[in-house]
Amino acid sequence: xxERDLERHIAIERSIIKKYRKTIWNNFVASVQEYDLIKxxxxxxxxxxxxxxxxxxxxxxxxxxxxxxxxxxxxxxxxDPGYNETNAKKILENAEILKLPVVVFKSxxxxxxERCGGSPCYLCARMRRGCLYSKARELGCNxxxxxxxxxxxxxxxxxxxxxxxxxxxxxPKLHSTNFEGMELIRPLYxxxxxxxxxxxxxxxxxxxxxxxxxTEKNSDLENTSKRKETKQLIADILKFNPQADDNxxxxxxxxxxxxxxxxxxSDSGKLYTFNEIYNREKQ
Numbered sequence: 348x349x350e351r352d353l354e355r356h357i358a359i360e361r362s363i364i365k366k367y368r369k370t371i372w373n374n375f376v377a378s379v380q381e382y383d384l385i386k387x388x389x390x391x392x393x394x395x396x397x398x399x400x401x402x403x404x405x406x407x408x409x410x411x412x413x414x415x416x417x418x419x420x421x422x423x424x425x426x427d428p429g430y431n432e433t434n435a436k437k438i439l440e441n442a443e444i445l446k447l448p449v450v451v452f453k454s455x456x457x458x459x460x461e462r463c464g465g466s467p468c469y470l471c472a473r474m475r476r477g478c479l480y481s482k483a484r485e486l487g488c489n490x491x492x493x494x495x496x497x498x499x500x501x502x503x504x505x506x507x508x509x510x511x512x513x514x515x516x517x518x519p520k521l522h523s524t525n526f527e528g529m530e531l532i533r534p535l536y537x538x539x540x541x542x543x544x545x546x547x548x549x550x551x552x553x554x555x556x557x558x559x560x561x562t563e564k565n566s567d568l569e570n571t572s573k574r575k576e577t578k579q580l581i582a583d584i585l586k587f588n589p590q591a592d593d594n595x596x597x598x599x600x601x602x603x604x605x606x607x608x609x610x611x612x613s614d615s616g617k618l619y620t621f622n623e624i625y626n627r628e629k630q
Contacts, residue, residue, distance in 0.1 A: 356446040359550045360406055367546050374497075374537040375407045382519035384532040385411075389419040391490045391532070392483035395449060397425070397438035397555035399547045400494035404535050405447050408492060422486050423449045426478055434555055441554060450486070454478050480526040490530045498540040501595045502577045510573060516599060539592075 364372045379385055393408050395401045405423055412421055425442070427435055442449045454474075476491075483491045495517055504516040519536045523529040535543075547554060584591045604610055608621040 356444060359445060359552070360410055362546065362550060363403075363407060364410065366549065367542060370542040371403070371538055371546060372407070372410075374539075374542075375534055376411070378519060378534050378536040378538070379411065382532075382536065384520055384534055385415075385417055385419055385490075387417050387419070389490055390422070390486075390488045391419060391492050392422045392424045392479065392486060392488040393492045394479050394483075394494070395423060395425045395438070395442070395447070396494070397430075397434065397441070398494070399543050399552070399554040400496055400535060400540075402441060402445065402447075402494075402552075402554055403538075403543050403546060404492060404494040406445055408534060409447070422483070422488055423447045424479065424482060424486070424491075425449045425451045426475065426482065427451060427453045428475060428478075429454070437553075437555060441552065444552070450482075452482055476531075477525065480523055480529055484526060484529060489528060490532055492532050492534055494535055495533045496535040496538045496540050496543065497596060498578070498581075498592070500536065500599070501581065501592055502574055504595065504599065505577050505580065506573055509577075537596075 385391070391408070393401075393405045395405055408421055412419060423442070425438060427438075430438070439449070439451075479491050500517050504514070507513045507515045517533065517536075520530055520532045523531065581592060588594075609619060609624070611618045
């Protein structure tokens with residue numbers, strides 16, 4: 348049967364494991380397996396923001412659940428932090444197209460971040476995560492899945508270096524510090540953003556971009572963001588070194604502390620200087 352003759356949601360899902368098997372599906376599965384993201388009996392809240400990344404993740408997770416030998420349950424969770432009517436409707440329309448049985452709950456995060464000022468994106472992200480953990484626990488889940496991808500990982504690394512004087516990035520999974528026994532996983536960790544964009548265009552899908560109230564009122568916030576600047580920096584580097592993004596990603600898995608002039612212990616938080624490390628090696 349031709350793809351166009353299938354029900355739309357089936358054709359969209361099938362495109363992931365056929366046309367985009369190498370670029371999306373294989374990298375999604377590699378992320379899950381290499382970082383041991385899913386275990387027998389897990390109940391995972393797939394967190395859907397309405398953007399292309401989280402929607403793709405939801406479809407991939409459903410497909411994996413269908414064929415995996417490891418048995419796990421899924422809940423498709425949509426938090427409405429104060430979307431306008433058009434954006435809220437768009438999320439539900441796409442969920443219907445993809446046949447995702449979403450659970451929607453509301454919060455006032457956009458209003459709170461707007462009143463607080465300061466760094467709205469940072470505050471919004473922290474508050475969103477707390478709300479998602481809380482709702483996921485209420486639904487009996489032990490994990491939340493977020494749609495961060497390959498590009499988010501390397502962009503965060505470069506942003507940390509350039510703006511925070513640190514070498515750190517997003518991890519494929521982590522334990523919650525405020526919700527005991529819960530974990531956060533990132534199943535798209537090895538999937539590149541350009542492949543997600545290609546998939547959405549191929550299937551004629553339109554997802555939310557940045558839907559927050561702050562950027563609605565001031566588009567310069569999005570256009571001048573540090574992440575957008577970093578995206579452009581990486582794009583410029585790729586023009587003369589097409590393997591640069593892959594090499595940056597691999598370097599995160601190949602850190603040699605012996606060649607670093609200093610590092611911070613993750614458990615104690617202690618910062619070890621070059622002289623401390625050097626003198627310790629002499630003893």
